[in-house]
Amino acid sequence: MNRTLILCAHGSTVPRGRAAFSGLVNAVRREAQDLDVVDAFVDEQLPLVGEVVLETAGPRAVVPLMLAYDRPVSVDIVRASHRDPAVTVTAPLGPDWVLAEIGVQRLVEAGARSDDTIVLAAASASDDRAVADVGKAARLLSAVWGGRVHVGTLGGPDTPLADAVDVARAYGRRVVVSTYLLTTGAAHETMLAAGADVVTRPFLDGGPPDPRLVSLVLDRARSRGGSSTPGRDPGTHLTAH
Incomplete structure (x- = not known):
């Protein structure tokens, strides 16, 4: 069996x-x-x-x-x-290095540039352990991307995504949201509406x-x-x- x-x-x-x-x-x-x-x-x-x-x-x-x-x-x-x-x-x-590698590929496909300000956007982080996981995901993405990555979430104790995008504007550069979601849906629609210049696709977008x-x-x-x-x-x- x-x-x-x-x-x-x-x-x-x-x-x-x-x-x-x-x-x-x-x-x-x-x-x-x-x-x-x-x-x-x-x-x-x-x-x-x-x-x-x-x-x-x-x-x-x-x-x-x-x-x-x-x-x-x-x-x-x-x-x-x-x-x-x-x-x-x-x-x-x-979080995992593989997801960071795919996340960077999504950034490149979306036209992100080295001088853009990157914000990793995750769904609700309900407690400190979830916040730590999202923070680790951002650090892994940063290591693969080769530049600083900020964090914003759609709920919980971490920085709200809309606030993270507003803070990122202070750098005077384009703001690119790196979507940390498995599939599209209501959460991704919220990310698209958060005010960033570019929002990447989720890890699964309907293609292979x-x-x-x-x-x-x-x-x-x-x-x-x-x-x-x-x-x-x-x-x-x-x-x-």
């Missing part, structure tokens, strides 16, 4: 976002002949991750398709995994998924680190590496 790989993401209410996620799942399925790849969600779409755990059997690995820590999502995923000791939860996708992103998912699936075990605080497992 093949091991089952459960790719778990936030659901999307936008058809383009749903199609982009399906494209990633299909790309992983094509590359992972030794794995049974299925999708799951924590909201907005079905099937929910708890249902998928109950409907599958044998060794399963849940890969959270999260770019930064999200405690409510983490709790939902780990609680689902506790229903069967054969289920493990891997580290989430981000970047092979590096597919490889990152499979690296998470086959890693031994970041797994969850029953009986522990579900808020402690989904640690980015």
Whole structure:
């Protein structure tokens, strides 16, 4: 029996976002002949991750398709995994060097220049751990880009994106938002309206998924680190590496 790989993401209410996620799942399925790849969600779409755990059997690995820590999502995923000791939860996708490399490619494709002011824009960072993850993502992007990267989020204790864009204007240069989102949707629309001169595409934009992103998912699936075990605080497992 093949091991089952459960790719778990936030659901999307936008058809383009749903199609982009399906494209990633299909790309992983094509590359992972030794794995049974299925999708799951924590909201907005079905099937929910708890249902998928109950409907599958044998060794399963849940890969959270999260770019930064999200405690409510983490709790939902780990609680689902506790229903069967054969289920493990891997580290989430981000932050990671691979995402930084793709982020820089998106900047180049959008026409960003070395003298632009770059703002990494993330969805809501709900607590200090999420803020730390977003900050790490910005540092990785900065290292690959070769210049300073500011941070703005759509909620939480970190700097609001609109404020970050306003502060970036003080440098007297173009402001380019580097989108730190997996798919398009309401969050990306908000980023587009934040007042930047340029906003990059999300990691999944409806076209073929970047092979590096597919490889990152499979690296998470086959890693031994970041797994969850029953009986522990579900808020402690989904640690980015």
